[in-house]
Amino acid sequence: MGVYTGDWKLHLPEGAGAEELFKSFKEKAEALTVKVIRVDSKTNAEKAIIEEIKAANIKLAVGVPMTLVDALSIQESLKGDGIEFSLDLDRNLIEQAQFGVSQFDLGIAELGTIVQDAESVHKRLVSMLPPTHLAVISTKTIIETFADSLEVIEKVYNGEPSNFIAFVTGPSKTADIERVLTIGVHGPGRLIIVCVDE
Amino acid sequence: MPIDNAFKVRINKALNDSNLRGALGKFGDVFPESRANVYQGIDFEELRGIIARNKANAANNMEALVDQFEANIIKRGGQVHRAKDGNAVFQILKDIAKTRNAKKLVKSKSMASEEIHLNQHMEDTLQMVETDLGEWIIQQVNEKPSHMVMPAIHLSKEKCAEIFSQALGYKVEADIPNMVKLARKTLREHFMTADIGLSGCNIAVAETGTMCIFTNEGNARLTSSLPPVHVILVGYEKLAEKFSEIAPIAKALPKSATAQTLTSYLTMISGPAETLKDKEGPEIVKKELHVIFLDNGRRELLNDPIFKEAGQCIRCCSCLNVCPVYQLVGGHVFGHIYAGGIGSLLTGFFNSLQETDKVQEMCIGCGRCRDFCPGKIDIPNLILEMRNRVRKEIPLPGMQNFIVGSVLRNKGLFQFGLRQASWASAPFTTTGKDGNKYIRSLPFGFKKLTDWRSLPGFNSTPFREKIKSIKQEVTNKKGKVAFFGGCVIDYAYPEIGESLVRVLNKVGFEVVYPEQTCCGAPASYMGRPDVAKEIAMQNLQHFANDEFDYIVSACPTCTVALKEKWPKLLEGNQENKAIADVVAEKTLDFIKLMHTLKKAQGGAWNEVAATCDVACSAPIKVTYHDSCHLNRELGIKEEPREMLVAQSHLSFMEMEEADRCCGFGGSYCIKLPEISTELLNRKLRNIENSRAEVVAVDCPGCLMSLRGGLDTKKSNKRVLHCAQLLDGKY
Numbered sequence: 001m002g003v004y005t006g007d008w009k010l011h012l013p014e015g016a017g018a019e020e021l022f023k024s025f026k027e028k029a030e031a032l033t034v035k036v037i038r039v040d041s042k043t044n045a046e047k048a049i050i051e052e053i054k055a056a057n058i059k060l061a062v063g064v065p066m067t068l069v070d071a072l073s074i075q076e077s078l079k080g081d082g083i084e085f086s087l088d089l090d091r092n093l094i095e096q097a098q099f100g101v102s103q104f105d106l107g108i109a110e111l112g113t114i115v116q117d118a119e120s121v122h123k124r125l126v127s128m129l130p131p132t133h134l135a136v137i138s139t140k141t142i143i144e145t146f147a148d149s150l151e152v153i154e155k156v157y158n159g160e161p162s163n164f165i166a167f168v169t170g171p172s173k174t175a176d177i178e179r180v181l182t183i184g185v186h187g188p189g190r191l192i193i194v195c196v197d198e
Numbered sequence: 199m200p201i202d203n204a205f206k207v208r209i210n211k212a213l214n215d216s217n218l219r220g221a222l223g224k225f226g227d228v229f230p231e232s233r234a235n236v237y238q239g240i241d242f243e244e245l246r247g248i249i250a251r252n253k254a255n256a257a258n259n260m261e262a263l264v265d266q267f268e269a270n271i272i273k274r275g276g277q278v279h280r281a282k283d284g285n286a287v288f289q290i291l292k293d294i295a296k297t298r299n300a301k302k303l304v305k306s307k308s309m310a311s312e313e314i315h316l317n318q319h320m321e322d323t324l325q326m327v328e329t330d331l332g333e334w335i336i337q338q339v340n341e342k343p344s345h346m347v348m349p350a351i352h353l354s355k356e357k358c359a360e361i362f363s364q365a366l367g368y369k370v371e372a373d374i375p376n377m378v379k380l381a382r383k384t385l386r387e388h389f390m391t392a393d394i395g396l397s398g399c400n401i402a403v404a405e406t407g408t409m410c411i412f413t414n415e416g417n418a419r420l421t422s423s424l425p426p427v428h429v430i431l432v433g434y435e436k437l438a439e440k441f442s443e444i445a446p447i448a449k450a451l452p453k454s455a456t457a458q459t460l461t462s463y464l465t466m467i468s469g470p471a472e473t474l475k476d477k478e479g480p481e482i483v484k485k486e487l488h489v490i491f492l493d494n495g496r497r498e499l500l501n502d503p504i505f506k507e508a509g510q511c512i513r514c515c516s517c518l519n520v521c522p523v524y525q526l527v528g529g530h531v532f533g534h535i536y537a538g539g540i541g542s543l544l545t546g547f548f549n550s551l552q553e554t555d556k557v558q559e560m561c562i563g564c565g566r567c568r569d570f571c572p573g574k575i576d577i578p579n580l581i582l583e584m585r586n587r588v589r590k591e592i593p594l595p596g597m598q599n600f601i602v603g604s605v606l607r608n609k610g611l612f613q614f615g616l617r618q619a620s621w622a623s624a625p626f627t628t629t630g631k632d633g634n635k636y637i638r639s640l641p642f643g644f645k646k647l648t649d650w651r652s653l654p655g656f657n658s659t660p661f662r663e664k665i666k667s668i669k670q671e672v673t674n675k676k677g678k679v680a681f682f683g684g685c686v687i688d689y690a691y692p693e694i695g696e697s698l699v700r701v702l703n704k705v706g707f708e709v710v711y712p713e714q715t716c717c718g719a720p721a722s723y724m725g726r727p728d729v730a731k732e733i734a735m736q737n738l739q740h741f742a743n744d745e746f747d748y749i750v751s752a753c754p755t756c757t758v759a760l761k762e763k764w765p766k767l768l769e770g771n772q773e774n775k776a777i778a779d780v781v782a783e784k785t786l787d788f789i790k791l792m793h794t795l796k797k798a799q800g801g802a803w804n805e806v807a808a809t810c811d812v813a814c815s816a817p818i819k820v821t822y823h824d825s826c827h828l829n830r831e832l833g834i835k836e837e838p839r840e841m842l843v844a845q846s847h848l849s850f851m852e853m854e855e856a857d858r859c860c861g862f863g864g865s866y867c868i869k870l871p872e873i874s875t876e877l878l879n880r881k882l883r884n885i886e887n888s889r890a891e892v893v894a895v896d897c898p899g900c901l902m903s904l905r906g907g908l909d910t911k912k913s914n915k916r917v918l919h920c921a922q923l924l925d926g927k928y
């Protein structure tokens with residue numbers, strides 16, 4: 001038990017992260033109202049995240065420790081702007097936050113989907129509870145198809161998938177009343193994906 | 199009790215519910231197009247072939263797979279229970295609640311829980327909160343879902359606002375985004391305080407112990423993450439063998455359900471992930487995970503040699519969305535817990551034959567659902583099988599049963615009866631605008647039959663007599679064709695038979711009319727295969743003659759009977775089955791036979807037509823109505839169009855929804871005239887909106903229905919059988 005730290009990058013199919021895969025990924029995600037931002041470095045990724053949080057005009061954002069960006073430096077920078085970026089595993093605090101940031105492990109080009117090993121309860125709360133979610137992924141982990149993603153998972157976990165794997169495709173939505181599509185029911189109504197070329 | 203007055207009241211109530219009709223109608227109209235868009239570039243036949251194969255394989259190995267699944271979950275620290283029925287589930291859940299001293303349960307959508315009325319049975323133990331928006335809405339007013347994907351599709355936003363106001367204790371406006379916001383807020387509180395989360399699951403993979411849950415709202419994620427206990431209720435039919443088998447279902451399900459490429463969330467749970475101790479933490483512990491396998495008739499279904507096919511269902515509901523009957527009445531009438539055609543099958547196993555009795559009668563057998571089903575299930579034919587089983591336990595009421603059991607079975611009595619009809623109906627017969635005889639009104643209890651469309655006047659000389667005096671001149675003779683006339687042509691429209699003879703003579707075939715009776719379809723469709731079998735036997739010998747190069751029928755329902763049903767009905771006896779196979783092999787529907795012959799001769803369609811009967815200066819505008827049996831059962835769609843396009847006297851144009859059922863359905867229009875009328879009216883509107891003067895058909899049943907409807911509406915349009923068109927009888 002515990003958080004699996006297996007590296008998804010080691011098990012990607014050939015051609016992962018290709019330019020046309022990113023293009024398709026962006027196109028599909030944007031069609032679902034997702035904002036896709038591409039940056040070339042860790043520093044610029046942190047900058048983009050800080051900007052998005054500031055633009056949201058809020059006092060409290062939450063996040064989890066990540067490898068693609070340094071959450072502590074984001075925290076430090078936002079403090080100067082009077083915004084708390086909490087990395088604490090505090091359920092009530094996370095519930096009150098207007099903005100969550102977490103890292104995802106894979107992107108699927110044909111769908112604009114992002115995939116995350118969500119065994120960690122912290123990751124799950126941060127990505128589920130606040131009305132806006134910002135996901136960070138490595139551009140290199142964008143693969144072509146859903147079927148490919150299953151193969152990656154089988155390899156990463158050696159045939160024993162992690163207890164909780166989340167596939168997220170666009171914002172939370174419903175059409176339950178008169179079939180009118182409405183964004184943001186139980187999950188985040190706004191989804192931002194920052195793709196880092198690292 | 200088959201369809202009775204109380205049920206008719208429910209049907210009429212649904213038909214008069216403009217909200218329901220509006221919502222289902224609009225959705226039914228837009229669904230096929232959005233679905234087609236999202237499936238673009240995907241080979242649907244291949245995809246559903248894979249799904250059907252995988253699901254069938256899982257059904258065959260069900261016991262081994264559930265063992266393997268269980269071992270995987272236990273290895274991870276989860277618990278697996280097997281519940282025989284609803285009562286067993288309640289007990290398991292009560293025990294879990296007791297150990298935990300749990301007070302509140304949040305539930306994300308699970309049809310299996312609806313099927314066993316879980317909320318109702320657990321109310322004393324736990325506060326049960328539905329968290330899917332549609333489910334929550336109907337839970338407030340104690341209603342059942344009317345659609346398996348969109349449970350509240352039958353409610354208007356105004357009605358929803360009333361429900362919100364009542365539930366929240368203050369006035370809520372009928373503003374959808376605002377209601378959604380309020381639901382988020384209200385349910386978030388429940389999520390934060392719930393002790394148990396319960397959800398269904400769409401796929402349970404044995405190889406890895408992985409359960410997949412597809413949702414758009416995100417409630418399943420919260421259900422599985424916030425409470426410290428997660429219970430997953432799984433039906434045995436959700437089992438899959440391999441992890442890779444998730445892919446084809448994930449490809450088809452969202453597309454077929456809501457025309458999405460993928461739902462917003464797909465959650466894969468393979469074991470108890472971590473959670474915060476006692477909801478709040480800070481200590482992190484392993485979640486308590488329970489998987490309950492629900493049987494409740496599923497094992498019987500999956501072990502049934504015929505009905506196990508229904509286990510290939512992935513619950514996308516596209517079969518409901520495209521069903522012309524469901525679109526009219528919704529899932530509260532056409533459905534029990536599970537709605538529509540597939541619902542009537544599942545209900546027969548998960549609930550009881552009694553509960554599906556009336557529901558299965560709603561299917562008109564048009565076959566549209568089958569074309570869309572990603573599980574490749576032959577829903578209409580399985581419904582006929584279900585009807586057989588139901589009728590064994592619950593016979594038809596006296597008179598109907600007498601007609602099927604005695605009149606249809608007895609050749610002499612049957613033909614006598616139809617002949618009586620010709621003189622009995624004579625006083626009520628008048629001539630319509632198109633020169634044909636119609637019965638516009640019948641006395642006594644029969645009036646209902648003519649309220650909405652005129653019936654054909656029965657012909658005093660049936661075709662079986664007429665053929666005797668037809669002089670067949672066959673120059674350049676190529677062979678002999680046996681003609682299976684069928685009741686409608688024989689007694690109501692012998693002129694179609696006469697045209698058929700002339701057309702076939704012209705292409706070098708002599709036509710013989712062997713001794714024959716009804717094809718057995720009416721008995722089959724009324725749930726009496728025993729009678730249908732006897733009837734098949736009565737016909738069989740007369741058609742098993744080496745002399746015949748082909749056997750032709752100009753009624754697709756009869757063609758289906760000869761070609762597909764007889765061999766199946768006679769499976770029990772090897773000798774008869776062998777004869778039936780030969781008959782089936784030689785049988786072709788008229789238009790297919792003409793196409794086959796013309797193809798062999800270089801495909802010159804225009805040479806077939808006789809000279810025009812009327813002097814026409816411009817080509818006659820003609821459109822085509824597809825018979826359900828011809829199009830979807832026999833797969834004949836292009837052939838008649840090719841023929842019509844090639845005729846120099848005709849100018850062919852498609853009408854809207856050409857392949858939508860006209861509502862005739864044989865005995866269906868007598869059983870459920872209120873549904874038939876609605877279906878027919880839609881067809882008539884499409885015909886009126888087309889610029890065609892003539893509607894070509896290949897089914898005398900459709901012809902009867904369309905002519906009768908057009909006569910009632912005083913229309914100038916005419917309906918002709920393709921045999922008549924090829925005979926130049928414009």
Ligand code: SF4
Nearest residue numbers: 521539561562564565
């Ligand atoms: S066959 Fe036609 S009427 Fe019957 S369930 Fe299917 S679509 Fe509905």
Ligand code: SF4
Nearest residue numbers: 511512514515517571
């Ligand atoms: S029967 Fe086929 S179309 Fe209907 S819900 Fe099941 S899978 Fe979907």
